[in-house]
Amino acid sequence: QVQLVESGGGLVQAGASLRLSCAASGRTFGADAVGWFRQAPGKEREFVAAVNWGTGNTHYEDSVKGRFTISRDNYKNTVYLQLNSLKPEDTAVYYCAATHLAHKGLRLGVVPVAEYEYDYWGQGTQVTVSS
Numbered sequence: 001q002v003q004l005v006e007s008g009g010g011l012v013q014a015g016a017s018l019r020l021s022c023a024a025s026g027r028t029f030g031a032d033a034v035g036w037f038r039q040a041p042g043k044e045r046e047f048v049a050a051v052n053w054g055t056g057n058t059h060y061e062d063s064v065k066g067r068f069t070i071s072r073d074n075y076k077n078t079v080y081l082q083l084n085s086l087k088p089e090d091t092a093v094y095y096c097a098a099t100h101l102a103h104k105g106l107r108l109g110v111v112p113v114a115e116y117e118y119d120y121w122g123q124g125t126q127v128t129v130s131s
Contacts, residue, residue, distance in 0.1 A: 002120040009125030020081040022096030038092035059111040093124040
């Protein structure tokens with residue numbers, strides 16, 4: 001059983017930066033992909049960014065390209081999401097998710113972007129950006 005724990009959220013002003021962390025316990029990420037999603041008040045959860053653990057390939061939602069960066073630390077079994085140039089519209093609960101690609105019938109090189117492609121979810125960390 002994979003357990004994911006997010007940290008690093010907080011209240012910041014527009015233009016500031018934060019770094020979110022997603023630490024996994026129970027297994028290594030291995031051949032998995034790890035993604036970040038977010039849910040703003042009154043809105044559906046949406047994809048933000050993801051990384052294929054094996055290849056390092058990444059994918060970003062258009063509104064965060066150039067501002068957010070996803071990265072992984074193999075030794076710490078941790079995935080990071082660097083949030084720069086934050087905007088009030090980035091305010092949301094940010095969730096880390098992980099998936100075992102073979103279990104989902106996905107090719108090992110893909111970078112999943114849909115919620116249903118992920119098996120494991122963290123509890124979320126709040127990011128609030130004031131104007």
